[in-house]
Amino acid sequence: MDVVLQHMTHGPFWTGVLQIILLNIILSGDNAVVIAMACLTLPPKQRAWGMILGSGMAVLLRIILTFVISEAMEFAYVTLVGGALLFYVAIKLVTEDADSDDEGVERAHTLWRAMIIVAIADIVMSLDNVLAIAGSAKNAAAQVDLAHSTAIKSTLIIFGLATSIPLIIAGSGILMLLLERYRVLVWGGGALLGWVAGELMASDSVLGDWFSEPVQHQLHIWGGPVGGIIVLGTGYILVGRHRRLILDEILAGVALLIWILVDRVNDTLFGGAHPDLVRIWTVRGAAFALMIVGYAVARRQWHIEHKEV
Template identity: 45%
Template sequence: MDFVTSFADPLIWGKLFQIIALNIVLSGDNAVVIALACRALAPEQRNKGIALGAGVAVLLRVVFTVAIASLLNTPFLHIIGAGLLVWIAVKLIVEDGESDEDSITASSKLWKAVQTVAIADIVMSLDNVLAIAAVAKDSIPLLVLGLLISIPLIVLGASLITTLLTRFPILVWAGAALLGWVAGEMFDSDPWLIERFGAATLEHLHYPAAILGALLVVGLGYMLKSRQPDPAT
């Protein structure tokens, strides 16, 4: 009841707006992942996949913000996360254009897409949960409400990006490179590396690490893609 009556306070509305705006900004990468994972789904399942992916993204954002913020300073966590992001990005490149409808049912492909979104969002949420938690403070209902309101906006962004990926397949490589860039940034921010080499040193390596991450994804993706058998033969 206290939470309901507190909506008469303009400060609550201000915090709610901040959470929604912050989540939209921080969910740009989520929209890219959702679009990349759902682009190969059948048209009748694509909207369902995008909606499920967006729901998973927001739900995981809530869970991480509430429960896992204290783990952000755990050594090696960012390094492991960076490795997972590189794996996801390369996998998206390698699987681009594959047509395995005969061997994989539509339902399993949908689940596979949502699973990819979930894994990526678990990793990518590590760096932005603190920002949302700082606005919500101790008001979990306010946090959940703000993130739930953001779902349609994330769906809209993912739908637009999916349309672009379908029309311009080269953007799949650009999206994967973006994930590699994020992986490089995440690697460079690991607490163990900061303690070992110093924050100042790693700050100078921020962009080189991000560029190296993007190049690593594109290079590995190209190498593995070129080794795939030609379906025409």
């Protein structure tokens, strides 16, 4: 412990902490989406607690996962089962308000249900992220003091992840305000979780025993898009049983199809063994900007037509 405290006064230690904080912020985008979506249906007085507890739980679980099961993804069926759980979470989130008549009953346990949703999603979505965090901590610890790298690595992981809690809370808070105003983002977030779930399931090592290499390649390509379609398609069916779909929910499906098309075009033109990342992200950015403009125009036109009616 004295060795760790001694190195905490040195620059390389804090460089390692900063690396882990930045890495966790980048990797926590999907966690912030889950926390914001899970807290969206909470009563206003419980939302702050939901974000605080959800963010704290997300970081705590990531610390545990980093220490305990950083090798878990090497085992068969782990990501397959995890992807199935994430599908359940995604569908649950997009259909949360399908039947508004139950709202008063559901909210009695919503805070705990929200925490359960965050926990399940974070465990599943962090399986690959913890490998990156553990690797970064290992390299940073070796640069600080190779002889005591194990103890320093543990301190770096705990300190770096814990100090990122306020940033996750802030990100979740901003996202929740946007989700409350723009329903399309709720369904877009659900599609994102479905995309991640599909990619997770397609990457399970057991598929190598079930399918040939060409089939596995196609699964890697289409796992994410099909996952997003499954979540939105299931959501449309479940919500459609209770009420008519609103404009934002329909536009989320259109946006998903456009994004899949952009993804396929990008992969065809700029992918391969040495992908041109600059062009790929330029095309993605342009497509995203056009979708925002299209969404704004569609909403404006819809409001004009309904005012006339």
